[in-house]
Amino acid sequence: MRILGISGSLRKDSHNTALLRAAAELLPPGAQLELFDGLRDVPPYDADEDVPELHAPGVVALKEAIERADAVLISTPEYNHSIPGVLKNALDWASRPVADNVLRGKPAAVIGASTGLFGAVWAQAEVRKVLGAIGAEVVDRELPVMQAHAQFDEYGNLREEDLRDQLAEHVAALVEAAAKKVAA
Amino acid sequence: MSTTAPSTLEGTWALDKLHSTASFAVKHMVVSTFRTSFKDIDATFAAEGDAIILTGTVPAESIDIDQPDFRGHLMSAEFFDVANTPNIEFRSTSVRRGADDAVQVEGELTVKGITQPVTATGTLIGPVADVGGNDRVGVELEAVVDRSLYDLKWNAPLPKGGEALGKQVTLSVHLEFIRQEA
Numbered sequence: 001m002r003i004l005g006i007s008g009s010l011r012k013d014s015h016n017t018a019l020l021r022a023a024a025e026l027l028p029p030g031a032q033l034e035l036f037d038g039l040r041d042v043p044p045y046d047a048d049e050d051v052p053e054l055h056a057p058g059v060v061a062l063k064e065a066i067e068r069a070d071a072v073l074i075s076t077p078e079y080n081h082s083i084p085g086v087l088k089n090a091l092d093w094a095s096r097p098v099a100d101n102v103l104r105g106k107p108a109a110v111i112g113a114s115t116g117l118f119g120a121v122w123a124q125a126e127v128r129k130v131l132g133a134i135g136a137e138v139v140d141r142e143l144p145v146m147q148a149h150a151q152f153d154e155y156g157n158l159r160e161e162d163l164r165d166q167l168a169e170h171v172a173a174l175v176e177a178a179a180k181k182v183a184a
Numbered sequence: 185m186s187t188t189a190p191s192t193l194e195g196t197w198a199l200d201k202l203h204s205t206a207s208f209a210v211k212h213m214v215v216s217t218f219r220t221s222f223k224d225i226d227a228t229f230a231a232e233g234d235a236i237i238l239t240g241t242v243p244a245e246s247i248d249i250d251q252p253d254f255r256g257h258l259m260s261a262e263f264f265d266v267a268n269t270p271n272i273e274f275r276s277t278s279v280r281r282g283a284d285d286a287v288q289v290e291g292e293l294t295v296k297g298i299t300q301p302v303t304a305t306g307t308l309i310g311p312v313a314d315v316g317g318n319d320r321v322g323v324e325l326e327a328v329v330d331r332s333l334y335d336l337k338w339n340a341p342l343p344k345g346g347e348a349l350g351k352q353v354t355l356s357v358h359l360e361f362i363r364q365e366a
Binding site for chain 2: 117121122142146149
């Protein structure tokens with residue numbers, strides 16, 4: 001089982017990328033997480049360029065990575081109570097063509113971290129909404145990781161056992177949704 | 185050499201800042217509780233006859249939160265508005281001692297320039313002589329206040345229902361005072 005992890009932050013030491021790495025360690029046996037590292041290479045969405053022969057390599061890489069995966073796990077920061085533009089832009093590219101986009105019917109879950117008190121809870125809700133609009137099979141759970149700058153130890157592990165348990169349950173729910181899909 | 189346990193609170197007492205804390209707790213995300221404290225607190229304790237007066241001052245900017253965005257939000261007018269109202273202040277109007285070290289303190293709490301009556305309960309223990317020969321008294325108090333009464337109204341609806349931040353805030357102080365020379 002392949003899970004594609006997409007971090008909505010481009011920052012080198014991103015808390016959301018760290019959260020995906022922590023999630024990778026907590027996946028049930030038989031599931032692996034591949035971290036998508038090409039978000040920076042996805043150009044601004046332009047319908048004029050949204051024909052296969054004009055797709056930038058970054059767009060092709062994104063769509064292929066989603067297509068290869070059995071499920072998608074997105075970890076989003078929150079900018080002004082909403083989705084970072086770079087992540088929304090990538091989802092917009094992935095959403096085309098509407099009828100058979102790479103996310104349609106794809107199990108997807110959302111987690112998020114912020115340095116404030118609310119763990120990107122509003123951005124997570126918006127990503128779930130957008131994924132639902134695109135046609136993904138969205139796991140209806142949230143995982144707000146607050147004060148993210150203090151949550152990881154020097155090895156990148158989540159310090160709090162409760163939070164590790166919640167993250168493990170979250171990814172298990174995604175893997176379960178993906179397993180049902182694979183079996184169907 | 186013998187030491188007699190001091191029995192009176194009479195006199196003025198200074199705060200032992202190293203061994204004192206002022207903190208608060210507020211529900212957030214409906215289910216969990218956020219707690220933090222202030223790094224810089226000052227308080228006075230004075231007793232004359234049966235009357236005890238307790239005062240305290242905390243600069244809001246001494247809140248123990250370093251993350252710049254989080255801190256910036258709390259310092260802004262949506263919360264403490266430190267540019268215009270830097271200090272949180274308390275002054276007792278009545279201190280009543282009950283059985284078993286219990287104490288009830290009524291007073292006026294000023295936050296963001298707004299003063300409201302508040303009642304705190306807890307313990308008042310001492311005086312006791314410490315190893316250095318100083319008389320010490322400990323005051324531990326808790327009060328619940330409605331932050332909206334102090335114009336700390338920021339909130340936001342959560343995606344899955346409920347409000348981001350609770351309205352009731354539990355304030356706690358653990359204060360240790362040392363008797364001052366008369």
